Amino acid sequence: MQLTAGCHISFTATAPAPLILMLRPRSGFAQWVMKEEYLLQPQVPVVEYTDSYGNLCQRLIVPEGALAVSTTVQVETADHVDVQPGAPFVPIQHLPETALQFLLPSRYCQSDSLAELASEIVADSRPGYDQVDTIRQWIHSHIQYAYGASDVSTSAVETARHRVGVCRDFAHLGIALCRSLNIPARMVVGYLYQLEPMDLHAWFEAFVGDHWYVFDASQSELRGNRIAIAYGRDAADVALATQFGPITLTDMQVWVDAVAPQ
């Protein structure tokens, strides 16, 4: 399905201050960026670079006053994500080198502290895809989706304890549990068609069988029509806006619409 998606973010700054944005999706296996628009008002100088995960990052100075950032993409997406029950666990020695870093604990995914919980959850699952899917289901059933109970410092260990959070927390917990089973797992942020309520979304991917598979613990079923914007170890790596100074995000609107067939 062709989607048009975008976000409009307003910042104010009481003094010029640096900002790093990560708002330009790249074309990849399941998504082809057909059209894109990335507007800044005022048009300040920007330098774009690629981080160590391959994400495109935009570095700029927010001027004193206001900055409006408006991005839109039109993307050909896959209606269904790849699902592969039975895809086997990949022994460490056969993992591609680039996947190995996603075995390590990270800021929000302290996999080194969650091995016991992970073992309990997957006790009856076959190693690999089925374990990850069991984790996804467990999170969906046992963690309450609620706003305001977690914040930007909340980590997987806390979510496992308090059993409440938002999509970001669900993803962190899923990632941490997978890694504690030696399954590489990474965070994805992006757009999801018909997300309710509409917002930017976070989910995760796990490497089993022979590639990365999508999992989304905050949804009752695994829907396609996603646009990935950035990949990383956890939310620390994929913040869509990282600000360094007296900057306030004053407004943010996100939309995802189907493009009517012509």
Next chain:
Amino acid sequence: MQLTAGCHISFTATAPAPLILMLRPRSGFAQWVMKEEYLLQPQVPVVEYTDSYGNLCQRLIVPEGALAVSTTVQVETADHVDVQPGAPFVPIQHLPETALQFLLPSRYCQSDSLAELASEIVADSRPGYDQVDTIRQWIHSHIQYAYGASDVSTSAVETARHRVGVCRDFAHLGIALCRSLNIPARMVVGYLYQLEPMDLHAWFEAFVGDHWYVFDASQSELRGNRIAIAYGRDAADVALATQFGPITLTDMQVWVDAVAPQ
């Protein structure tokens, strides 16, 4: 100045065959991609990857029959390129690591065979920027710009001998002469506003002083309002379309227009 630029390329294939395109400019220091459109007709699957120079490449299969590729970008460009007479030669030991590969000879820039000519040309120039600019002027004065006298196999050594070529040959010769003086030089392909006749263009950059400077031996004066699409050692690295099989490029149109201020 804001430019809108694009190209429309038509391919036909007598059997399905692979094609690698390099038609998505990235935002960089002197160019900010505000809008972009990249359409394929029919919409075949594409995988985009980044090559070792950081260029975005699109890999696809041209189906039997026809494929139309249409890309448009709207870019904020610099009206003037950076010019720095007197910028010094950078001793090899102080060059950034990423520049070192641009000292080596390459397919079309056999710098190892052009040291004598380079020395003659720059005999009276100060090492660094001035040498490169002298090379640029020498090429502009001594090489005749003409279509049909060179082809895709023509290299800098041949251009130095036959003294005729097109923008690609001019760039190759400039690059080869710079490298033979131990000045890193690289090829750029892209769009140039008001190029006559309009087409995709090729120029080169040399690393002197503390960064890469633009040089264009095919133009009488160094104009700004350029959109770089790809960087590499020479034309072998930056072919906008590399085809592998029975594919014919049947039509190509290129345009660059100023966006009227609103």
Next chain:
Amino acid sequence: MQLTAGCHISFTATAPAPLILMLRPRSGFAQWVMKEEYLLQPQVPVVEYTDSYGNLCQRLIVPEGALAVSTTVQVETADHVDVQPGAPFVPIQHLPETALQFLLPSRYCQSDSLAELASEIVADSRPGYDQVDTIRQWIHSHIQYAYGASDVSTSAVETARHRVGVCRDFAHLGIALCRSLNIPARMVVGYLYQLEPMDLHAWFEAFVGDHWYVFDASQSELRGNRIAIAYGRDAADVALATQFGPITLTDMQVWVDAVAPQ
């Protein structure tokens, strides 16, 4: 000074299990690896790869039974590390791209939770090198060096609270405090001549002025003659041995000696 340093590690495994080692120092600005020895007993197959920080990693399977790993390096090191009081804070927009990832919070360095403490500590310091050095002194004065009070899951937030730890904890706290001031900081593990008691060591580097500077909060004064083995965001990235399965590290010996001038 020329140093010879090495470690001998013994592993046992109750079943074949994967192991990733990071025990081959690379030559860099302040260290030149003149001789190196890396022996495995038995000689199992190993694949070496480079992680995203440039560290050389060795991937292998520990066979059922025992594996002895013995590495020795002879390295020309700098007697004094570079010290630069007054080196300025680098605004985010001027940092090299590769330093930006070291601003982010990580598993053991939750910089997002330590801003208040950092501000208190550096209240009277000039931004940049002096702030980092004040942090280093504060840690050295306020954190008790003791074994057994922390473990592999201990993070900077806990060390700030309990005020006790080992070199790894000291480094994590230093890194987290720097990052909370928007100063890039990274973990280093390696050898330090005349460390008491001898062991592998951990310290940190901060990017101020125009490069990375060494800081070591666990030592009363900043000594040279260090051999860096690996760099990363924190201990999660630079574990010298990461094991995946029923592997036990049964013995480890580390030595660093001066090579007598000849």
Next chain:
Amino acid sequence: MQLTAGCHISFTATAPAPLILMLRPRSGFAQWVMKEEYLLQPQVPVVEYTDSYGNLCQRLIVPEGALAVSTTVQVETADHVDVQPGAPFVPIQHLPETALQFLLPSRYCQSDSLAELASEIVADSRPGYDQVDTIRQWIHSHIQYAYGASDVSTSAVETARHRVGVCRDFAHLGIALCRSLNIPARMVVGYLYQLEPMDLHAWFEAFVGDHWYVFDASQSELRGNRIAIAYGRDAADVALATQFGPITLTDMQVWVDAVAPQ
């Protein structure tokens, strides 16, 4: 078999001049570097970096006077290289991204000019491994191995014409012919046990089936016990010493010996 190999190179310089060496083999799939020694006399400062192919490069200034470089490695090598008749041609769309650059023409391997010759040679071979092996045999039969008939500027096109050369020329021709058939091919320099006469050696690898296979057109049969030092597109990328200034290589000795089993 365990090999000990090394080279001793003497340089003189009439003035201080930069030199880039590529003399530190890395551990890889078929080779494990157990011991290594890299000595400079006098001990000048060196900075080591990794080029875009993953080779370790050493950058230094040769002082006025003399510099002696002495490297030794002890390596566990494979007695036999991997041979796989029938391994299929890999369609471009299925090649790993990192292999794609090895399809392009390069300084010494003008594959764009040798398609006709390649087609003739492989007319009766199955696409893939068998084509490459036919090319290797053809070169071995049709190109005379002789010193002095080629030099550092000699390319594959010239070798195809003059039918004489050394191992480097044999490798270039093999690479160029493979690439003209859309088979990725790359240059390797290193040590070969029992090479006659002993010297540094050059061979090539081609990507067919599912990985890179070794081919050596200068040898009557494909022997193992090789130590790869560097990989690249052709000799321009893998020069073991690249000098920039008044440096003379005055002596070079190379040795490869079997380590007696203990």
